[in-house]
Amino acid sequence: MKTFNNRVKSRRDELGLTQLQLAKKVGVSSVTISQWESGDYSPKGKNLYKLADALECSPNWLILGEEKQTKPLSNAEWAGGLETWGSDSPLHDDEVEVPFYMDVELAAGAGICEVREYHGPKLRFAKSTLKKQGVSIDAAACVKVNGNSMEPVLPHGSTVGVDTASTNIIDGKMYAINHDGMLRVKMLYRLPGGGMRLRSYNTDEWPDEHISHDQVQQVKVIGKVFWYSVLI
Structure with missing residues (x-):
């Protein structure tokens, strides 16, 4: 193998x-x-x-080892470093502010309990970047990732951008989910009979989780991950 x-x-x-x-x-x-x-x-x-x-x-x-492609099809693209900013920072013509919920974490692992949103720092995004990804400004939000289940793509401490308007599952794409009260980030797959498969990149430590049709209501899709940034 x-x-x-x-x-x-x-x-x-x-x-x-x-x-x-x-x-x-x-x-x-x-x-x-x-x-x-x-x-x-x-x-x-x-x-x-x-x-x-x-x-x-x-x-x-x-x-x-899945779905060999002739060119990379990423769940998210590297977009450089992050810069948090406040309401007094100047906003350029092609920039928009996206909320960065610093005390809300998406667990790349077993999950953590949902906490109240923090309306504080924001991240700068170019309008053209969001438009290219088909993301509405009002639907974009950024949160941290906690844990190692999505390594090496999303190491512990990564920040991801989530499109909260994109909740329809496309097999193999990365989503932020609320799994029975826990916020998590996983690749999602639909299963015959209305079930769902949650997949991690770090499959050695985190094997696939199969959610049956009877349990699928426990998983609420928050939105699709459209961007990420990490410190190596």
């Missing part, structure tokens, strides 16, 4: 790239590529998406 490091090497060989050539495409050293291929450790955050882009495949295929 192929693992992440096997898929990296086999895809690199398919494209006829040397480790040095791939390293230049990703923006890392050839030693790093060698370590990824030997299984010493795996890329996280933006490096994972840069690797998928360089290998012309999806991050999902690299991590899980």
Whole structure:
């Protein structure tokens, strides 16, 4: 059975790239590529998406071996660092303010109890960025991710942007959910008979959870994750 490091090497060989050539495409050293291929450790955050882009495949295929694509199809895109700001900060013509609920966390793991929203700092987004993602300004919100079940894509402490108007499930996309009073972030899949599957990227520690038709009412989809940012 192929693992992440096997898929990296086999895809690199398919494209006829040397480790040095791939390293230049990703923006890392050839030693790093060698370590990824030997299984010493795996890329996280933006490096994972840069690797998928360089290998012309999806991050999902690299991590899980699913749905090999000719180009990366990400659940969210790297958008650089974060800058919190207050009501006294100037707002440029192409900028909008999106609430950043700093004391609300989406648990990448077993979940945490829902807490009251905090109307404080905001994050700056370009109107063009939200328009490109099809996200209404009024429906956008940002929250933190707590836990390791979505690593290496969403390490502990990541911040995600959620489109609260997008609640229809598209198989394999990442969603913020309220699971019986706990806020979580998972990839969702619909199952025959009206059930649902919750999937993590870190499947070694967090296997798939199957929600039956009788239990599916316990899962409320808050919105689809359209953006994320992490500190590596």
